[in-house]
Amino acid sequence: MEHARPLPDYLVRRYHGWKATGYEKNKGWYLQLAEDGQHPRAMVVSCCDSRVHVTSIFGADQGEFFIHRNIANLIPPAETGGNHHGTSAAVEYAVTALKVSHLIVLGHSSCGGVKGCYDMCSGNAPELESKDSYVGRWMDILRPGFEKLGEGDDESRVRQLERECVVISLENLMTFPHVKSAVEAGRLSLHGLWHDIGAGDLEAYDPASGAFRPV
Amino acid sequence: MEHARPLPDYLVRRYHGWKATGYEKNKGWYLQLAEDGQHPRAMVVSCCDSRVHVTSIFGADQGEFFIHRNIANLIPPAETGGNHHGTSAAVEYAVTALKVSHLIVLGHSSCGGVKGCYDMCSGNAPELESKDSYVGRWMDILRPGFEKLGEGDDESRVRQLERECVVISLENLMTFPHVKSAVEAGRLSLHGLWHDIGAGDLEAYDPASGAFRPV
Amino acid sequence: MEHARPLPDYLVRRYHGWKATGYEKNKGWYLQLAEDGQHPRAMVVSCCDSRVHVTSIFGADQGEFFIHRNIANLIPPAETGGNHHGTSAAVEYAVTALKVSHLIVLGHSSCGGVKGCYDMCSGNAPELESKDSYVGRWMDILRPGFEKLGEGDDESRVRQLERECVVISLENLMTFPHVKSAVEAGRLSLHGLWHDIGAGDLEAYDPASGAFRPV
Amino acid sequence: MEHARPLPDYLVRRYHGWKATGYEKNKGWYLQLAEDGQHPRAMVVSCCDSRVHVTSIFGADQGEFFIHRNIANLIPPAETGGNHHGTSAAVEYAVTALKVSHLIVLGHSSCGGVKGCYDMCSGNAPELESKDSYVGRWMDILRPGFEKLGEGDDESRVRQLERECVVISLENLMTFPHVKSAVEAGRLSLHGLWHDIGAGDLEAYDPASGAFRPV
Numbered sequence: 095m096e097h098a099r100p101l102p103d104y105l106v107r108r109y110h111g112w113k114a115t116g117y118e119k120n121k122g123w124y125l126q127l128a129e130d131g132q133h134p135r136a137m138v139v140s141c142c143d144s145r146v147h148v149t150s151i152f153g154a155d156q157g158e159f160f161i162h163r164n165i166a167n168l169i170p171p172a173e174t175g176g177n178h179h180g181t182s183a184a185v186e187y188a189v190t191a192l193k194v195s196h197l198i199v200l201g202h203s204s205c206g207g208v209k210g211c212y213d214m215c216s217g218n219a220p221e222l223e224s225k226d227s228y229v230g231r232w233m234d235i236l237r238p239g240f241e242k243l244g245e246g247d248d249e250s251r252v253r254q255l256e257r258e259c260v261v262i263s264l265e266n267l268m269t270f271p272h273v274k275s276a277v278e279a280g281r282l283s284l285h286g287l288w289h290d291i292g293a294g295d296l297e298a299y300d301p302a303s304g305a306f307r308p309v
Numbered sequence: 310m311e312h313a314r315p316l317p318d319y320l321v322r323r324y325h326g327w328k329a330t331g332y333e334k335n336k337g338w339y340l341q342l343a344e345d346g347q348h349p350r351a352m353v354v355s356c357c358d359s360r361v362h363v364t365s366i367f368g369a370d371q372g373e374f375f376i377h378r379n380i381a382n383l384i385p386p387a388e389t390g391g392n393h394h395g396t397s398a399a400v401e402y403a404v405t406a407l408k409v410s411h412l413i414v415l416g417h418s419s420c421g422g423v424k425g426c427y428d429m430c431s432g433n434a435p436e437l438e439s440k441d442s443y444v445g446r447w448m449d450i451l452r453p454g455f456e457k458l459g460e461g462d463d464e465s466r467v468r469q470l471e472r473e474c475v476v477i478s479l480e481n482l483m484t485f486p487h488v489k490s491a492v493e494a495g496r497l498s499l500h501g502l503w504h505d506i507g508a509g510d511l512e513a514y515d516p517a518s519g520a521f522r523p524v
Numbered sequence: 525m526e527h528a529r530p531l532p533d534y535l536v537r538r539y540h541g542w543k544a545t546g547y548e549k550n551k552g553w554y555l556q557l558a559e560d561g562q563h564p565r566a567m568v569v570s571c572c573d574s575r576v577h578v579t580s581i582f583g584a585d586q587g588e589f590f591i592h593r594n595i596a597n598l599i600p601p602a603e604t605g606g607n608h609h610g611t612s613a614a615v616e617y618a619v620t621a622l623k624v625s626h627l628i629v630l631g632h633s634s635c636g637g638v639k640g641c642y643d644m645c646s647g648n649a650p651e652l653e654s655k656d657s658y659v660g661r662w663m664d665i666l667r668p669g670f671e672k673l674g675e676g677d678d679e680s681r682v683r684q685l686e687r688e689c690v691v692i693s694l695e696n697l698m699t700f701p702h703v704k705s706a707v708e709a710g711r712l713s714l715h716g717l718w719h720d721i722g723a724g725d726l727e728a729y730d731p732a733s734g735a736f737r738p739v
Numbered sequence: 740m741e742h743a744r745p746l747p748d749y750l751v752r753r754y755h756g757w758k759a760t761g762y763e764k765n766k767g768w769y770l771q772l773a774e775d776g777q778h779p780r781a782m783v784v785s786c787c788d789s790r791v792h793v794t795s796i797f798g799a800d801q802g803e804f805f806i807h808r809n810i811a812n813l814i815p816p817a818e819t820g821g822n823h824h825g826t827s828a829a830v831e832y833a834v835t836a837l838k839v840s841h842l843i844v845l846g847h848s849s850c851g852g853v854k855g856c857y858d859m860c861s862g863n864a865p866e867l868e869s870k871d872s873y874v875g876r877w878m879d880i881l882r883p884g885f886e887k888l889g890e891g892d893d894e895s896r897v898r899q900l901e902r903e904c905v906v907i908s909l910e911n912l913m914t915f916p917h918v919k920s921a922v923e924a925g926r927l928s929l930h931g932l933w934h935d936i937g938a939g940d941l942e943a944y945d946p947a948s949g950a951f952r953p954v
Binding site for chain 4: 529541580582585608615657659691717
């Protein structure tokens with residue numbers, strides 16, 4: 095594999111800085127984690143977006159959350175044909191091997207993936223309709239959410255779709271037999287959240303009202 | 310979606326703590342990120358493992374890294390048939406929409422996914438061979454790595470496979486036309502890393518020798 | 525302009541070395557910075573002193589900090605008469621055009637400008653009192669700081685004045701309407717630091733106590 | 740001064756990382772610099788732009804360059820009326836107190852200050868003409884450069900103006916008596932450079948031809 099390049103110097107320097115401080119200070123914990131394995135209490139499905147740090151928002155340290163990050167924090171429905179299902183594999187591992195107690199889907203404002211889906215479904219992003227568009231085919235998972243949007247201007251409908259994206263992922267989670275049985279046995283609980291990056295707000299999905307409310 | 314549950318209190322409390330402190334202190338930055346959008350310099354592909362915090366290791370704050378996390382930090386080869394390719398969509402978005410300059414694959418010690426692949430390929434985990442096993446079918450991406458392993462005891466061979474997993478992901482990255490052309494134009498550089506959780510060490514793949522060396 | 529001379533060879537050689545290594549390794553990032561523009565998170569006002577490298581201290585690479593360097597890291601008060609206000613222009617650009625989230629004033633030990641001001645105000649540097657002394661007139665900004673110094677020997681009073689210099693600059697920043705409104709809206713935060721060159725220490729101004737404390 | 744805020748955590752962590760590594764490794768040099776004072780060989784006048792790191796380009800460590808950074812790396816003409824002349828003070832200190840041997844003006848591509856001047860002089864940025872605009876009044880220094888621009892499209896004329904900005908600063912330097920006498924005595928040499936951020940190129944002003952040529 096001749097294309098790999100050395101790490102940029104600024105990252106090498108920062109790593110050595112962390113090794114001499116952050117690591118040194120928590121060495122015992124890192125050693126325990128290495129020997130004893132991980133025992134995370136929750137799985138979090140979050141977006142790849144660089145502005146969303148779930149560990150900051152929830153003050154979590156190494157070992158607490160099993161974190162899967164993909165575009166727009168989506169869960170596809172259960173489907174065993176096809177080949178490599180990265181998200182489904184992560185969910186399966188978290189629920190059956192790690193036996194996490196919570197599965198949190200964390201959506202957020204200004205999500206580029208949700209915006210792309212909105213534009214695609216509105217006919218304004220034909221390039222995403224191509225069968226060769228990985229982003230377009232991935233965002234197909236959210237199409238049923240677009241159909242459910244109410245009236246409003248584009249901005250408010252995109253914000254609706256960001257929340258719908260969380261609900262659809264929760265619904266898709268229940269199509270996985272191992273998730274469904276763990277939820278029904280009371281061993282796993284599902285949570286839907288939406289985070290406003292600029293305002294720092296956090297809203298939770300409330301199944302009774304079908305709305306998101308500040309936590 | 311009637312199955313969602315309220316967020317556990319301990320997370321609600323921690324969130325309010327962060328809002329009153331971490332958010333408050335960096336509010337200007339969050340507002341700028343929300344209005345100006347993200348401009349990450351690098352994409353990092355890391356494992357879902359709760360023990361690996363790439364932002365800690367590299368002293369990175371919100372906005373710096375576009376982070377995809379899946380089981381065993383794997384990149385599948387380019388393939389547009391099938392349905393939802395979450396990893397390929399994340400790579401496509403990072404390289405074509407965000408135009409990141411660096412794409413870093415970060416492997417780590419004690420990876421449960423790599424161990425599962427090793428057991429499966431050694432005939433010791435028949436359940437992972439089932440066509441219904443999402444984890445098994447996901448870890449199929451790493452099978453060619455198992456074939457290349459040298460002699461040794463199981464532990465050292467698993468460690469080899471963890472590094473091989475990084476190299477295979479780098480190789481698969483080059484099968485995506487948009488990655489290949491960005492690399493060849495000098496707009497994107499690929500980096501392979503392996504992190505020892507307990508020792509805190511970091512090794513980088515050196516294409517000249519084909520080995521991993523401490524950074 | 526007939527007085528310009530060719531760059532000394534040692535700098536030409538070092539430049540070619542950087543071009544072949546540092547630039548080559550980070551080419552993708554430089555191209556992105558050139559095309560996408562700068563999005564710095566913070567402005568730093570630091571001294572011209574050759575011994576103070578703010579990018580080293582904070583592990584910052586190209587694109588992170590908008591850096592203004594003048595003698596003694598001073599901010600003059602807002603004043604629109606007169607002609608060219610370089611520092612005020614830099615602050616205005618950072619706050620209104622780049623919309624930085626942090627404005628950091630970084631003082632340091634052994635500052636020649638602060639020492640000159642101390643000598644001038646103590647009557648030991650009459651040449652700095654001349655109206656033709658650019659350094660003297662520039663250091664006039666710090667005169668109110670000298671008046672506030674407590675008892676002590678010269679060395680400890682100079683150290684006090686180095687810190688006072690940071691506080692006065694922070695106070696002067698608040699006389700600029702665009703700074704004041706950004707601070708009050710929570711879009712900008714001000715930070716005062718003092719760095720000991722020999723010991724490598726870093727202290728931050730704490731408004732509650734009015735003192736500088738190790739970070 | 741009640742408005743100061745604590746340094747963001749990510750910078751505190753990075754500082755501690757530097758202290759434990761970069762500082763620790765070079766402690767002897769920092770102690771010597773602190774005790775023996777600075778003896779820089781050159782002064783560099785560079786832009787505040789976050790993308791221009793003169794210490795990277797020239798492989799310079801602490802103690803080598805006395806660096807003044809302002810918007811568009813401008814030197815105003817000598818003028819002792821008015822109040823605080825930060826740039827003139829920095830030049831005076833470098834030439835008369837530190838007795839640097841080289842004074843380098845480093846311009847660069849995509850300079851926001853130069854672009855603002857170009858727009859202002861073209862009648863496309865009336866807000867910069869306001870007497871309250873610090874950036875506008877600062878960029879007035881470059882107005883004579885706009886008058887000298889040849890034919891061409893806007894982009895090529897802006898590029899011309901970036902270079903003209905370096906030449907005008909060199910010319911203004913010679914209006915300072917202490918600079919003029921040091922240059923004429925052969926104790927100081929002036930250098931004009933222009934750096935292309937994306938391509939990594941460096942050009943030097945050649946007084947014989949009046950053009951910039953690759954170094």
